[in-house]
Amino acid sequence: MSLPDRSAGGHPDYLHIQISTPFAVGDVNVYLIRDEKNVLIDCGPKTRIAAQTLITQLGEAGLKPGDIDEIWLTHGHPDHCGLASMMRDKHDVRLFAHRGEKRNILKNPDRRLFSNFFEDAGVPDYLIHEMDMQRKWYDVYTDATEVDGWIEDGDELTTGRHRFTAHHLPGHSPGHLAFADENGHIFSGDVLLQRISSNAIITFDTDTGKRQNSLRELRDSMKKMTSVTGMVYPGHGLPFSRAAETVQHHLESQEKRYMKVLEVLSGGPASLFDTAKKMFPEIERPELTFLCISEVTGYVDRAINEGFAQTEIIDGKKVITGNVPLNDAAC
């Protein structure tokens, strides 16, 4: 009996390891590059079942965890990097990432920056508290760890026979990386998924504390993906080809959503939270609150940048006012 083909996109040196997560996104993809140096791209969340799956599937490839030389992280979210600490501390695997992920990998987000932002956005106190509870739950699935080296945009990495170029593609997370091989295939993490639109998540600059324009960064990063000619090996879902079409599809969906936000903004002054609630009535489900606010924040940033909205203080509260009739905005 032959073993099932778990090669990634049919490539003999790339092994696709699918690992379950406790998160709404479902399974996460880890990729093994079997070469003179064995490299894992991402490693899965810190759960017993994820560790078992990883070890079992490495075993089917004839490897033990200690045979892995390096982990290259696409980014530091728990579903992608939760097991990094275990692999590094127990199995001496060297860990590499982009320095923009420092806060994620060290589990060191500045909570004060987030709570100030949410208060300013008019988020009710109980939901700010619920989001903090959610963050604590999320943090259970990763351990803070040190990194053995930082990968910069444009760095050339090699595993022996294969060469990869690292691309810094922020937006979903500040230090998100994708790794393109010499044949035009790319390990894209969460910057481009086939069926799900990637989230532009609220982040603050590590040095200045200034909130970053995550949605604009994500759009720029996705546009860069249109030049990918080979297979896309994503962080979630199956490998796919024709990256440019997928990018186009997601960008068009984003445009529609932007038009909807402009429509909501034309309804009169409202806090960011109330604007987001009109877009997403389900926002008060605690597991969705942060993502919904992140999403709408990106579109409101864009509306303000493009002159379609402005912020004002009314009765001591910060509100956003759309200043273009919908018919003008929509054409």
Ligand SMILES: [Zn+2]
């Ligand atoms: Zn992610």
